[in-house]
Amino acid sequence: MSGLFSSLQLGYQALQAQQLALEVTRNNIANVNTPGYARQRARMVESSPTRIGNLVIGRGVTVQEIEAFRDKFIEIRLNQQLQQRGFVEGQSPGLNQLQTLFNESAGGGVQEALTALFSSFLQLSSDPSNTPLRQEVLAKANQLASVLNSRSNSLQTLQNQTDEQVRSAVAGINRLSERISMLNEKIVPLESGGVDAAAIRDQRQVALNELAQLVDISYYENENGTVVVSTSTGRALVTSGRPKPLDVATGSNGFASVELDGTDITGEITSGTLGAALHLRDTVYAQVHERLDTLAGDLMTRINAQHRAGYDMSKPPQAGGDLFALVPSNQTSTHAASRFQVAISDSARIAAGLTASASDNGNAKAIFNLSESTAGAPGGLSFQDYLSGLGSFIAQNTQTNEDNLAAQQALLTQLQRQRESVSGVSLDEEAADMIRFQRAFEASSRFFSMINDLTAELMSLVG
Amino acid sequence: MRITASATLFSNWQSLQTQRQEQDRLQLQLSSGKRINLDSDDPTAAAEIQELRRKLAYLQQYGKNASYSDGLLKYTDSTMQAASETVLRAIETGVQGASVVVNAAERKTLADQIRSIKSELVSLANTRYQGNYIYGGVQSQSAPFSVDAATGKVSFVGSSVALKVPVAEGLDVQPGLSGSEVFMGRTDLFAALDDLAAAIEAGNNKAVASQVAVVESARMAISEARGALGHQMQIIERVQAQMDQAEVWIQARLSKVEDADMGEVVSRLSLNQTAITASLYAQGQIGRKTLFDFIG
Numbered sequence: 001m002s003g004l005f006s007s008l009q010l011g012y013q014a015l016q017a018q019q020l021a022l023e024v025t026r027n028n029i030a031n032v033n034t035p036g037y038a039r040q041r042a043r044m045v046e047s048s049p050t051r052i053g054n055l056v057i058g059r060g061v062t063v064q065e066i067e068a069f070r071d072k073f074i075e076i077r078l079n080q081q082l083q084q085r086g087f088v089e090g091q092s093p094g095l096n097q098l099q100t101l102f103n104e105s106a107g108g109g110v111q112e113a114l115t116a117l118f119s120s121f122l123q124l125s126s127d128p129s130n131t132p133l134r135q136e137v138l139a140k141a142n143q144l145a146s147v148l149n150s151r152s153n154s155l156q157t158l159q160n161q162t163d164e165q166v167r168s169a170v171a172g173i174n175r176l177s178e179r180i181s182m183l184n185e186k187i188v189p190l191e192s193g194g195v196d197a198a199a200i201r202d203q204r205q206v207a208l209n210e211l212a213q214l215v216d217i218s219y220y221e222n223e224n225g226t227v228v229v230s231t232s233t234g235r236a237l238v239t240s241g242r243p244k245p246l247d248v249a250t251g252s253n254g255f256a257s258v259e260l261d262g263t264d265i266t267g268e269i270t271s272g273t274l275g276a277a278l279h280l281r282d283t284v285y286a287q288v289h290e291r292l293d294t295l296a297g298d299l300m301t302r303i304n305a306q307h308r309a310g311y312d313m314s315k316p317p318q319a320g321g322d323l324f325a326l327v328p329s330n331q332t333s334t335h336a337a338s339r340f341q342v343a344i345s346d347s348a349r350i351a352a353g354l355t356a357s358a359s360d361n362g363n364a365k366a367i368f369n370l371s372e373s374t375a376g377a378p379g380g381l382s383f384q385d386y387l388s389g390l391g392s393f394i395a396q397n398t399q400t401n402e403d404n405l406a407a408q409q410a411l412l413t414q415l416q417r418q419r420e421s422v423s424g425v426s427l428d429e430e431a432a433d434m435i436r437f438q439r440a441f442e443a444s445s446r447f448f449s450m451i452n453d454l455t456a457e458l459m460s461l462v463g
Numbered sequence: 464m465r466i467t468a469s470a471t472l473f474s475n476w477q478s479l480q481t482q483r484q485e486q487d488r489l490q491l492q493l494s495s496g497k498r499i500n501l502d503s504d505d506p507t508a509a510a511e512i513q514e515l516r517r518k519l520a521y522l523q524q525y526g527k528n529a530s531y532s533d534g535l536l537k538y539t540d541s542t543m544q545a546a547s548e549t550v551l552r553a554i555e556t557g558v559q560g561a562s563v564v565v566n567a568a569e570r571k572t573l574a575d576q577i578r579s580i581k582s583e584l585v586s587l588a589n590t591r592y593q594g595n596y597i598y599g600g601v602q603s604q605s606a607p608f609s610v611d612a613a614t615g616k617v618s619f620v621g622s623s624v625a626l627k628v629p630v631a632e633g634l635d636v637q638p639g640l641s642g643s644e645v646f647m648g649r650t651d652l653f654a655a656l657d658d659l660a661a662a663i664e665a666g667n668n669k670a671v672a673s674q675v676a677v678v679e680s681a682r683m684a685i686s687e688a689r690g691a692l693g694h695q696m697q698i699i700e701r702v703q704a705q706m707d708q709a710e711v712w713i714q715a716r717l718s719k720v721e722d723a724d725m726g727e728v729v730s731r732l733s734l735n736q737t738a739i740t741a742s743l744y745a746q747g748q749i750g751r752k753t754l755f756d757f758i759g
Contacts, residue, residue, distance in 0.1 A: 417474070427468055
């Protein structure tokens with residue numbers, strides 16, 4: 001008796017197991033496109049056998065657990081790679097904008113304007129008292145000032161834009177910290193109660209990956225299933241309890257700095273989109289702006305010095321004054337390059353001569369020769385070489401970043417493929433499983449039905 | 464390694480993106496004709512292009528300076544030729560005045576002719592070219608020779624320093640001469656003419672003869688000056704020839720470095736388009752079917 005009734009029981013258990021497996025397959029198929037989903041499988045094990053005399057008889061199948069296929073190590077590496085790629089990718093648009101702004105190849109750049117100014121002095125040296133030629137010099141000087149002003153102002157705009165990106169990245173980081181913390185809280189009661197929290201874990205991993213794109217983090221999982229997230233320098237962002245938000249403080253230069261618990265951690269952020277924005281704003285753009293300002297200052301100092309050594313075409317000729325000047329600083333522009341202006345409006349005041357004769361060209365020649373001169377130049381570089389160095393700095397940075405981006409992207413893709421290989425849903429596989437479980441279900445139900453008939457027979461014999 | 468549906472799709476999308484980026488790059492080269500549109504396309508080449516453009520700009524400006532100097536030289540030379548011929552007339556008049564016995568009235572006429580020639584020469588010496596007094600040296604904005612209304616004495620009030628114009632790197636030419644050198648270099652031509660006129664009027668034949676010799680030597684100075692101008696013209700000719708060559712070389716080099724090789728771009732674009740079409744076709748065909756299409 002117990003044999004038949006327990007067979008019924010075992011038959012029923014088998015049906016349940018196959019049905020559960022079908023459920024899991026259904027879930028996998030439904031989630032084929034869900035980002036961060038890790039495929040699941042019902043793990044069937046043989047039930048512990050029973051002994052009848054000398055015989056050991058198996059007691060069917062149970063589903064021990066529903067396991068999700070994840071490779072923790074791949075996920076950690078993927079997370080780190082997202083940080084690195086985020087850093088390089090985050091800089092790409094900003095560097096491209098910088099390069100476009102300072103592009104000399106297409107014409108209209110600073111080097112061209114400077115060459116035109118020196119050419120105009122060379123031209124003036126052929127006929128120094130020629131008014132149209134003098135006006136040409138003034139025109140070229142104004143053009144140079146205009147180009148420098150505009151580059152400086154545009155650069156300032158880029159820096160401001162990047163500052164905005166810093167602020168919005170911090171906001172994004174805080175949102176994600178909040179979310180991870182909330183998911184942590186959901187997981188703990190579920191898992192300590194023995195319920196599998198696979199779906200929530202998937203969501204949490206997605207949030208961790210989004211966070212990694214923004215900033216450099218490291219994380220690990222506690223025994224109770226919560227995840228602790230800290231910055232790469234070890235400051236906790238998410239622990240048990242409330243998440244720690246990042247704050248934004250505005251410095252004296254108007255730019256945002258990043259703080260955690262009142263400590264300035266701006267210098268500690270070296271990866272992710274936030275790291276990219278900070279690097280652009282504080283290193284790349286700042287250096288370019290500094291060099292541009294140095295150039296403006298140097299142009300003013302050295303050209304003015306030579307100009308003052310000469311005589312103009314006033315009647316009688318007067319000693320030359322300043323050719324260039326910096327207008328006073330105001331709120332919108334503090335940079336030398338944006339304040340660089342021509343100090344003369346009357347072309348007769350251009351000091352072309354070295355003697356007080358109306359048509360001496362000695363000073364015009366001397367000013368032209370400044371173009372290649374290194375005397376008194378900061379760093380011993382002529383104007384042209386200095387500008388060339390600045391141009392190369394920008395071009396090399398941009399090109400190197402593009403190359404890095406391709407490399408980082410390739411690495412990321414490789415890791416993503418590996419993760420897919422482990423955790424991704426293959427529809428072919430699910431289809432095959434579906435058939436498998438369906439057939440098993442059918443077989444089990446026939447068995448169940450057969451045992452049922454036998455039992456009924458028996459009942460009719462007894463009853 | 465398991466291959467899932469989304470892995471395949473993502474892979475396909477990525478390779479298509481790469482091909483599209485290449486397409487974009489090639490199209491830009493095609494429309495601009497340049498291999499380098501942004502400095503970052505090739506930083507080293509971009510730096511060279513800037514340097515070549517700069518050299519070219521200065522070279523072209525030197526060329527303009529050379530042309531202007533050449534024009535000034537030729538004009539100055541033509542005035543010197545005229546001056547030389549004018550002085551010759553004075554010498555002939557002077558010789559006439561000494562050799563033929565003439566009366567006081569005729570002597571006066573000859574003397575007046577000499578004085579009139581002197582006026583012509585002063586005008587010539589105060590001639591202008593494109594707004595500049597060519598014999599004023601670096602004082603080109605005011606007439607270099609002034610005549611005292613009372614005594615008729617001609618003084619040089621310009622500069623004895625002549626303008627030196629850069630026509631090549633490290634090379635200046637002097638496209639003119641100061642009037643003090645041309646008309647007063649060996650001897651004061653105008654004073655000599657005055658003295659000749661006076662000698663003729665006075666009937667002092669010995670004085671006339673010696674003054675004629677003085678005027679002769681002044682005429683020599685003009686010839687020497689013309690020689691100096693000729694030398695400068697030769698320098699300019701040589702310089703212009705060299706600069707033409709240099710310009711050709713720079714233009715060729717610029718073209719080599721920055722221009723896109725059209726044939727190559729077109730053929731690469733065509734390959735790229737083929738690759739994209741093939742990729743799109745493959746994506747359309749592959750990965751459409753799963754096992755689900757074949758069961759049930």
